[in-house]
Amino acid sequence: MTFSKQIPLLLSIFFFFFPLLKASDPKPCYTASCIHGSFNGKIQVRFPFWLFPKQPESCGHTGFNLLCTNHHETTLKLPNSETFLVRDIDYLQQRIRLSDPKNCLARRLLSFDASESPFSPLHLLNYAFLTCPKDDVNSPPYKPIHCLGNSTTSFIATRLDLVGSMPPSCQIFKKLLLPVSEPIAYMAGFAGDLNDQDLWLKWDSPNCSVCEGRANWRCGSINNITLQVQCFSSVNSGTNHLNSI
Ligand SMILES: *[C@@H]1O[C@H](CO)[C@@H](O)[C@H](O)[C@H]1NC(C)=O
Numbered sequence: 719m720t721f722s723k724q725i726p727l728l729l730s731i732f733f734f735f736f737p738l739l740k741a742s743d744p745k746p747c748y749t750a751s752c753i754h755g756s757f758n759g760k761i762q763v764r765f766p767f768w769l770f771p772k773q774p775e776s777c778g779h780t781g782f783n784l785l786c787t788n789h790h791e792t793t794l795k796l797p798n799s800e801t802f803l804v805r806d807i808d809y810l811q812q813r814i815r816l817s818d819p820k821n822c823l824a825r826r827l828l829s830f831d832a833s834e835s836p837f838s839p840l841h842l843l844n845y846a847f848l849t850c851p852k853d854d855v856n857s858p859p860y861k862p863i864h865c866l867g868n869s870t871t872s873f874i875a876t877r878l879d880l881v882g883s884m885p886p887s888c889q890i891f892k893k894l895l896l897p898v899s900e901p902i903a904y905m906a907g908f909a910g911d912l913n914d915q916d917l918w919l920k921w922d923s924p925n926c927s928v929c930e931g932r933a934n935w936r937c938g939s940i941n942n943i944t945l946q947v948q949c950f951s952s953v954n955s956g957t958n959h960l961n962s963i
């Protein structure tokens with residue numbers, strides 16, 4: 719057998735044993751993920767988040783617990799709401815992007831409540847949800863929310879100051895402050911189907927942006943009661959608990 723023919727064999731041996739080597743080396747606070755192996759776009763979980771059941775609670779902060787589903791999706795449950803799917807975590811800007819597992823974010827936003835969680839909306843805008851006779855709003859510029867409503871009634875979400883431009887047959891169902899990611903995106907015309915976007919939330923503390931902004935440094939807690947954090951070297955250590963500066 720030539721050497722080049724042995725490479726695939728060597729690689730498969732390496733990839734078979736590599737996870738075992740990692741598993742036998744206890745580094746519970748190393749970045750975790752619900753998906754095994756490398757996959758572009760997988761959600762990397764690290765401080766202040768912690769991933770159940772792959773990491774102990776001590777790897778993260780209260781309220782930052784994420785959970786893997788049986789389908790290897792990463793989820794977040796806020797105290798006063800059902801589970802969201804985690805789409806992205808921006809550790810530098812301290813933002814998390816969420817979506818509704820049932821693809822009906824509009825329904826979730828109607829009763830959204832981030833209180834008692836460490837997260838808050840990026841921006842809030844005054845919105846109105848309206849119910850309209852289906853036939854009056856089934857063409858542009860109106861974009862009924864596809865997952866709400868029934869055979870006769872459509873739901874539409876719009877900025878409060880645009881309610882006057884809706885057909886007079888529509889009735890206000892609910893007025894609320896809606897969490898939005900970019901106020902600019904909503905400035906023109908009607909909101910459209912709220913399900914076309916995801917929900918971005920931010921967290922202000924613990925504040926890890928200084929550590930995250932430096933290559934090869936990671937954030938960790940000094941103490942699990944206060945929100946004090948410190949930067950740790952992630953080079954060679956793979957944990958949040960070594961080589962503090
Ligand atoms: C905080 O740390 C102490 C000492 O290390 C530990 O006994 C306690 O369980 C921790 N609390 C939480 C919420 O992790």
Ligand SMILES: *[C@@H]1O[C@H](CO)[C@@H](O)[C@H](O)[C@H]1NC(C)=O
Nearest residue numbers: 849850867868869870871872
């Ligand atoms: C459709 O929804 C509206 C508003 O919720 C309700 O008043 C109406 O009875 C519903 N119609 C049907 C056919 O379910």
Ligand SMILES: *[C@@H]1O[C@H](CO)[C@@H](O)[C@H](O)[C@H]1NC(C)=O
Nearest residue numbers: 812921922923925926927928
């Ligand atoms: C986090 O700390 C940095 C540096 O001290 C500061 O510039 C930034 O505004 C802080 N972020 C928040 C959300 O408080």
